[in-house]
Amino acid sequence: MTIEVQAPRLVRCLRRRACTLRSAQKGYSMVEVLVAICLLAIGVIGAAGMQLAAMRTMQQSAYHTMALLVGADIADALQAAATRAPATSDLLGSLDYRSSRGAEPPAPASLCYYQACSEGEFAEFEIYEWKQRIAAALPDGRIRICRGDAWTGQPGTPLSWDCAGSAGSPFVIKLGWLGKNPDGRLLKNADGTFAPSVALLVAG
Numbered sequence: 001m002t003i004e005v006q007a008p009r010l011v012r013c014l015r016r017r018a019c020t021l022r023s024a025q026k027g028y029s030m031v032e033v034l035v036a037i038c039l040l041a042i043g044v045i046g047a048a049g050m051q052l053a054a055m056r057t058m059q060q061s062a063y064h065t066m067a068l069l070v071g072a073d074i075a076d077a078l079q080a081a082a083t084r085a086p087a088t089s090d091l092l093g094s095l096d097y098r099s100s101r102g103a104e105p106p107a108p109a110s111l112c113y114y115q116a117c118s119e120g121e122f123a124e125f126e127i128y129e130w131k132q133r134i135a136a137a138l139p140d141g142r143i144r145i146c147r148g149d150a151w152t153g154q155p156g157t158p159l160s161w162d163c164a165g166s167a168g169s170p171f172v173i174k175l176g177w178l179g180k181n182p183d184g185r186l187l188k189n190a191d192g193t194f195a196p197s198v199a200l201l202v203a204g
Helices: 002-084 086-092 119-137
Strands: 096-098 142-147 171-176 198-202
Touching (some): 002 119, 002 198
Antiparallel strands (some): 096 142
16 A cells, blocks of 8 residues: 555656656757857857957958059159159149049140140149049049158158158158058057058159
């Protein structure tokens, strides 16, 4: 009689423990799923941030390459002008232009695409084309051509827009734009301006 009475109780007790164990197992599984989701979200956010930083770095490299190409073309034009028409080299070598978003540079009096131009008109036309390329290729791009050197101090110091050269000094072509660090911060000096990123010296 004792065994018959206690057997159902034992069965019910075992069933309760099994149910309690199953409930505990279900609770632990839910916590593990939530932890896994959090870890996955953190990984996705980190990967997206790295991808964005890589894209910014690639964009700045593209701007740098474009500035070098434009600067090389201008250097060739300055050397050709110094040989062909020395009087116009001073006009070409005194350019200081900064583009504005959505604004086209003013066109010169003569567009020398299909018409004959004087040396002075052709120099103004070349300057107009340079401004167009800067405005199209570089965000808030700036170009300055002057006589001097690429630095205001000793070589190795940061580039500056200032020029200090005499008539016999070589031309220097300086190009810059409003760039960004990989973390998205603007590349600016302490005074809020941006320095040149490219400088080329041209004998002339």
